[in-house]
Amino acid sequence: MQSDELIKLDLAHIWHPCTQMKEHEFVPLIPIKRAKGMKLYDFDDNCYLDCVSSWWVNLFGHSNDYINGKIKEQLEQLEHVILAGFSHESIIKLSSRLINLLPKPLNKCFYADNGSSAVEVALKMSFHKNLLQGKLKPNFLSLSNSYHGETIAALSVSDVDLYKKTYKELLINCIKTPVPINDDFAKELNTLNEILEKNSKNISAFIIEPLIQCAGNMHMYSKDYIKKACELAKSYDIDIIFDEIAVGFGRSGTMFALEQCGVIPDFLCLSKGLTGGYLPLSVVITNDDVYNEFYAPYETYKAFLHSHSYTGNALACAAANATLDIFKNDNVINKNKEKSAYILKNWLMLNEFKNVKNIRNQGMVFAFDILHQNPRFGKEVFLKGLKKGLLLRPLANTIYLMPPYIISYDEIDYICSSIREILLELGLK
Numbered sequence: 001m002q003s004d005e006l007i008k009l010d011l012a013h014i015w016h017p018c019t020q021m022k023e024h025e026f027v028p029l030i031p032i033k034r035a036k037g038m039k040l041y042d043f044d045d046n047c048y049l050d051c052v053s054s055w056w057v058n059l060f061g062h063s064n065d066y067i068n069g070k071i072k073e074q075l076e077q078l079e080h081v082i083l084a085g086f087s088h089e090s091i092i093k094l095s096s097r098l099i100n101l102l103p104k105p106l107n108k109c110f111y112a113d114n115g116s117s118a119v120e121v122a123l124k125m126s127f128h129k130n131l132l133q134g135k136l137k138p139n140f141l142s143l144s145n146s147y148h149g150e151t152i153a154a155l156s157v158s159d160v161d162l163y164k165k166t167y168k169e170l171l172i173n174c175i176k177t178p179v180p181i182n183d184d185f186a187k188e189l190n191t192l193n194e195i196l197e198k199n200s201k202n203i204s205a206f207i208i209e210p211l212i213q214c215a216g217n218m219h220m221y222s223k224d225y226i227k228k229a230c231e232l233a234k235s236y237d238i239d240i241i242f243d244e245i246a247v248g249f250g251r252s253g254t255m256f257a258l259e260q261c262g263v264i265p266d267f268l269c270l271s272k273g274l275t276g277g278y279l280p281l282s283v284v285i286t287n288d289d290v291y292n293e294f295y296a297p298y299e300t301y302k303a304f305l306h307s308h309s310y311t312g313n314a315l316a317c318a319a320a321n322a323t324l325d326i327f328k329n330d331n332v333i334n335k336n337k338e339k340s341a342y343i344l345k346n347w348l349m350l351n352e353f354k355n356v357k358n359i360r361n362q363g364m365v366f367a368f369d370i371l372h373q374n375p376r377f378g379k380e381v382f383l384k385g386l387k388k389g390l391l392l393r394p395l396a397n398t399i400y401l402m403p404p405y406i407i408s409y410d411e412i413d414y415i416c417s418s419i420r421e422i423l424l425e426l427g428l429k
């Protein structure tokens with residue numbers, strides 16, 4: 001089919017996520033025919049560098065030969081099997097490998113098939129565990145500017161108005177505590193303390209995105225705050241949930257952000273990079289103390305009953321195992337350090353613009369903010385990016401780069417110089 005024809009048929013029948021569909025009257029919709037590495041190719045063979053890792057999921061490039069091969073191997077054996085009462089080799093291997101990468105006592109993997117569902121699982125599990133211990137705690141605590149997904153409970157603990165405001169009346173109970181703006185976080189810690197003094201008896205868990213609030217305009221904040229805040233919450237008998245759905249698997253600079261924070265959460269949520277960006281899969285990892293609260297005779301009705309049809313899909317697990325192979329075989333975390341430093345050096349050159357502010361970096365995430373009156377400036381950047389063969393997706397006034405780790409040094413140069421040109425073309429001072 002031709003591109004025009006595909007676009008017409010698409011818009012006739014597909015309602016796209018995170019999109020005001022009317023925008024497609026003037027914003028192009030781009031069907032992609034094939035992809036390789038950083039490059040997405042459309043039906044006219046135009047190429048776009050995937051600067052956002054296709055919504056932060058892709059780690060080792062599109063159509064990665066190694067991952068492709070492992071999925072094909074799995075496909076010949078088993079595509080999927082019900083995970084209740086049954087199991088399979090790929091998920092067993094994956095679970096023990098994940099546990100080996102994590103500090104004790106994280107020891108038990110509960111699977112789902114997307115990030116929001118992992119958050120739902122963690123919230124329900126924490127609430128349920130407390131209930132089993134005789135504590136009814138129907139509230140959750142989360143940070144301002146947070147994003148944990150868009151199903152009802154995940155949205156409830158989120159704080160991005162754009163997604164949340166409309167559904168206010170549907171949401172579950174959640175208390176917000178302010179996220180620190182900079183390294184002086186005494187005030188934020190104080191507020192947290194006041195909230196805990198007043199409400200701790202009703203709060204099951206404190207959920208946070210460690211180090212970077214990605215959907216919250218790539219807000220990077222203090223690991224020291226995270227450590228202190230978690231210790232404080234724990235002292236009030238509140239569970240800690242780390243949502244590493246976006247920052248896990250090397251994005252934060254270490255395999256998991258918790259390593260930098262010096263915190264071992266009660267629940268760790270992983271998804272996005274887990275399968276290298278290939279297939280939907282998520283996991284909540286917890287400890288034996290939590291697990292054992294539920295471990296009881298059937299008649300006591302203590303089981304944790306939460307299930308998704310595609311839980312623990314074998315193809316997804318094969319992709320995840322292949323992803324972990326690459327991390328190990330290619331020494332990815334260490335190599336990323338050099339790459340990250342190189343990108344940052346280029347990124348910092350955008351300092352030449354007076355209206356580029358708050359240039360920042362954490363691991364393999366790079367961002368800056370633009371001072372501009374035009375609320376659609378981000379959209380202009382997106383459109384200009386396409387013309388230069390870049391898939392950029394600014395978040396409000398924040399322009400960011402979150403590339404697959406296989407990005408080449410030439411591609412880095414091209415992306416940074418193109419962004420500079422785009423800002424010049426848009427008349428940024």
Ligand SMILES: *Cc1c(COP(=O)(O)O)cnc(C)c1O
Nearest residue numbers: 114115116147148149209245246
């Ligand atoms: C993307 C994201 C989610 C939600 O994951 P989905 O797979 O999109 O449902 C939750 N938390 C964080 C931090 C995320 O970045």
